[in-house]
Amino acid sequence: MRKPFAVLLFLYSSWAAxxxxxxxxxxxxxxxxxxxxxxxQWTNPHSYIQLLVKDAAGKEVEWSLEMAAPTYLANNGWxxxxxxxxxxxxxxxxxxxxxxxxxxxxxVTTADGRNLGGNSQxxx
Amino acid sequence: xxxxxxxxxxxLSALVVWQVSLHAAEERVEAFASLPDWRGIxxxxxxxxxxxxxxxxxxxxPGAKPRQMVDPAGPWNAEGQRRLAGMYAGxxxxxxxxxxxxxxxxxxxPLQFLITPEETIIINIYQExxxxxxxxxxxxxxxxxxxxxxxxxxxxxxxxTLVIDTVWVRDPSRYFQASPPxxxxxxxxxxxxxxxxxxxxxxxxxVDPVTLSAPMVVKSAFVxxxxxxxxxxxxxxxxxxxxxxxxxxxxxxxx
Numbered sequence: 053m054r055k056p057f058a059v060l061l062f063l064y065s066s067w068a069a070x071x072x073x074x075x076x077x078x079x080x081x082x083x084x085x086x087x088x089x090x091x092x093q094w095t096n097p098h099s100y101i102q103l104l105v106k107d108a109a110g111k112e113v114e115w116s117l118e119m120a121a122p123t124y125l126a127n128n129g130w131x132x133x134x135x136x137x138x139x140x141x142x143x144x145x146x147x148x149x150x151x152x153x154x155x156x157x158x159x160v161t162t163a164d165g166r167n168l169g170g171n172s173q174x175x176x
Numbered sequence: 177x178x179x180x181x182x183x184x185x186x187x188l189s190a191l192v193v194w195q196v197s198l199h200a201a202e203e204r205v206e207a208f209a210s211l212p213d214w215r216g217i218x219x220x221x222x223x224x225x226x227x228x229x230x231x232x233x234x235x236x237x238p239g240a241k242p243r244q245m246v247d248p249a250g251p252w253n254a255e256g257q258r259r260l261a262g263m264y265a266g267x268x269x270x271x272x273x274x275x276x277x278x279x280x281x282x283x284x285x286p287l288q289f290l291i292t293p294e295e296t297i298i299i300n301i302y303q304e305x306x307x308x309x310x311x312x313x314x315x316x317x318x319x320x321x322x323x324x325x326x327x328x329x330x331x332x333x334x335x336x337t338l339v340i341d342t343v344w345v346r347d348p349s350r351y352f353q354a355s356p357p358x359x360x361x362x363x364x365x366x367x368x369x370x371x372x373x374x375x376x377x378x379x380x381x382x383v384d385p386v387t388l389s390a391p392m393v394v395k396s397a398f399v400x401x402x403x404x405x406x407x408x409x410x411x412x413x414x415x416x417x418x419x420x421x422x423x424x425x426x427x428x429x430x431x
Contacts, residue, residue, distance in 0.1 A: 071230075071271050071272060071273075071412075071415075071417065072270070072271040072272075072353075072417050072424050073267045073268050073270075073353065073354065073423075074231055074235060074236075075267070075268035075423045075424075076268075076417075076420075076423040076424040076425060079235055079236030080236060091429065093414060093429070095410075095413060095414035096410045096411065096412050096413065096414065097273075097412045097414075097415055097417075098230070098414070098415075098416065098417070100414075100416065100426075100429065102429055116416070116426045116428065116429065118230075118416075118426055119228050119229065119230065120226065120227070120228055120229060120230030120231075121230065121301075122408070122410070123285075123286055123301045123404070123407075123408060124226055124227075124228070124230055124284065125228055126403065126404060126408075127219070127226075127286065127401055127403045127404055128227060128228050128403070129403065130228065146236065148425055148426065149423065150420050150421070150423075150425050152425055152426065154425065154426040156229050156231075157228055157229055158227070158228075158229050159228075160228070168228075
């Protein structure tokens with residue numbers, strides 16, 4: 053591999069989503085957030101989980117967690133009703149590099165410990 | 177006498193028309209019956225591990241291999257390398273509405289093959305449609321050269337292999353930030369063949385005098401997914417990816 057490409061190829065991985073590159077996320081970091089679903093957006097070009105998470109002071113903070121477009125989720129067994137407002141879940145995610153309250157969803161676990169398909173099902 | 181004669185002529189004409197149309201319909205039914213059955217929703221095998229993140233499981237792990245069409249180790253000439261470096265450098269600050277050709281043929285985006293005797297349409301979830309005419313026509317004459325994101329495709333069947341010839345494709349990296357930066361002079365030759373009930377193999381040979389020093393041969397395969405029974409299309413009505421410096425961030429939800 054030619055050197056000038058090496059770093060970018062690492063970010064790029066072997067795939068990029070159709071919409072944008074993953075460079076906006078810190079893929080070396082994995083954080084688990086536990087909270088309550090405010091809204092599950094089953095939308096294009098990305099789906100989002102709006103998750104209410106309590107910070108260190110006990111104050112509820114809203115996180116915007118990006119997922120694949122609905123078709124990719126459906127191919128991983130998800131449906132528009134997979135998550136419901138008020139549902140307690142844990143999300144494994146790579147955070148935004150700019151430090152905002154957002155990230156890329158890698159796995160979702162329900163309060164009773166059930167993995168909800170996709171990357172999470174593969175043990176990530 | 178004349179009315180009677182006219183009536184006989186009319187009846188005879190109607191019989192001839194009926195016979196001709198019946199024959200044409202039978203021929204078309206036979207033509208349909210001779211075509212392979214590629215029903216279902218297909219995903220490129222190399223993209224089948226796309227997870228709920230929209231990326232494969234290997235995302236973020238070192239050692240990931242670049243895709244074939246944008247591999248710097250490919251047969252790029254000096255101009256191709258220059259363009260490829262520009263593509264990689266600008267990738268993080270660009271976004272797209274689909275894959276475009278040729279990358280839609282080696283992407284995780286589910287697609288469908290709609291096969292008729294006269295035309296095969298390859299359509300994916302981003303409403304990207306390739307019209308492959310199989311009615312013996314050729315590309316339009318050079319004076320009608322019409323450059324588009326998906327190009328002009330004609331094809332034919334060699335037994336169960338769909339052979340496609342595509343020209344006049346706009347530099348693919350203009351449509352999708354991670355596409356190969358081929359020139360509009362590029363020529364794409366594809367062979368698609370079902371090798372197992374749930375597997376269609378593709379070999380694409382790309383010749384581009386502007387960016388390649390030798391033909392680039394891309395091998396891919398499509399796998400029929402059991403998880404989708406239809407293609408559902410939708411607009412990008414909730415695009416929350418906004419630029420923040422050199423990369424994107426997630427905009428707050430619309431209230």
